[in-house]
Amino acid sequence: MIDAAQLGPRVDVRSLLEPERSALLELLTGLEPAAWAAGTVCPGWNVHDVVTHLVHDDLRRLSRTRDRYSAGPAPEPGEPLASFLNNANERWVAQAAFLSPALLIDLLACTGPLLHAMWAGADLDATGEGVSWAGIDPAPVWLDLAREYTESWTHQQQIRDAVGRPGLTEPAFLDPVLDTFVRALPTTYASVPAPPGTVVVLVVGDGRLTWSLRNTPTGWTLQPGQHADPAVRITMPADILWRLATGGVTPAAAEARTRIEGDDDLGRHALAIVSVIR
Numbered sequence: 515m516i517d518a519a520q521l522g523p524r525v526d527v528r529s530l531l532e533p534e535r536s537a538l539l540e541l542l543t544g545l546e547p548a549a550w551a552a553g554t555v556c557p558g559w560n561v562h563d564v565v566t567h568l569v570h571d572d573l574r575r576l577s578r579t580r581d582r583y584s585a586g587p588a589p590e591p592g593e594p595l596a597s598f599l600n601n602a603n604e605r606w607v608a609q610a611a612f613l614s615p616a617l618l619i620d621l622l623a624c625t626g627p628l629l630h631a632m633w634a635g636a637d638l639d640a641t642g643e644g645v646s647w648a649g650i651d652p653a654p655v656w657l658d659l660a661r662e663y664t665e666s667w668t669h670q671q672q673i674r675d676a677v678g679r680p681g682l683t684e685p686a687f688l689d690p691v692l693d694t695f696v697r698a699l700p701t702t703y704a705s706v707p708a709p710p711g712t713v714v715v716l717v718v719g720d721g722r723l724t725w726s727l728r729n730t731p732t733g734w735t736l737q738p739g740q741h742a743d744p745a746v747r748i749t750m751p752a753d754i755l756w757r758l759a760t761g762g763v764t765p766a767a768a769e770a771r772t773r774i775e776g777d778d779d780l781g782r783h784a785l786a787i788v789s790v791i792r
Contacts, residue, residue: 524656572626576632663690689723711730714744715727748772750768
């Protein structure tokens with residue numbers, strides 16, 4: 515299990531929740547009826563399904579966190595979390611297929627402010643829900659919340675891709691997503707042997723974001739910034755990094771767009787990053 519100290523300084527995404535939701539509502543309101551049937555990168559799901567899933571996420575989160583309401587299905591003994599969540603999501607999407615696009619938009623317009631109010635007063639350093647892909651349970655609230663932001667942002671990007679609309683990829687929106695997703699690197703490298711002090715540096719293509727992953731006595735530890743003498747330096751486009759971390763591109767496709775300088779085998783381990791439950 516990863517310790518919070520291995521994940522680097524916190525990310526505070528609270529100021530992004532309202533503008534991200536506003537951008538989503540503006541996008542959905544402007545869609546033609548036929549666009550709701552467009553297929554997405556989520557297997558078997560069209561735009562309507564992804565939006566229905568977002569409503570489901572909002573309702574579950576408000577019930578769990580705001581209302582401390584724990585009724586409902588839970589994983590069976592021994593059932594993997596990913597399997598349980600995938601089945602629950604599929605059931606919801608199938609059963610809620612009758613919801614009209616207009617009503618889905620209304621629901622997201624309603625749940626958004628409720629979530630924003632809930633998170634506004636949150637103690638970011640308190641204990642929140644676990645973040646399995648970062649290898650930490652329980653996780654600090656800042657990571658729990660950042661994970662929620664990245665999920666909403668990612669689904670919005672999947673919708674934008676499906677309907678041919680420009681992405682919400684301004685640095686103000688995208689950089690916190692990347693800064694959250696790379697918190698999966700300590701667990702990605704957890705079983706990778708390397709001498710103590712070995713450093714892996716990951717750079718977003720234009721150089722505006724850089725992280726250093728150091729092998730320490732307590733495990734691989736992530737910090738922002740560039741170490742002076744890394745064993746390997748990995749340079750990856752921002753668009754590839756978030757898609758790789760969410761399963762939108764394969765490691766092989768990502769490697770074709772990635773520059774690895776130094777220890778090639780050590781660098782390739784970064785291509786196994788997963789920053790979603792799957």
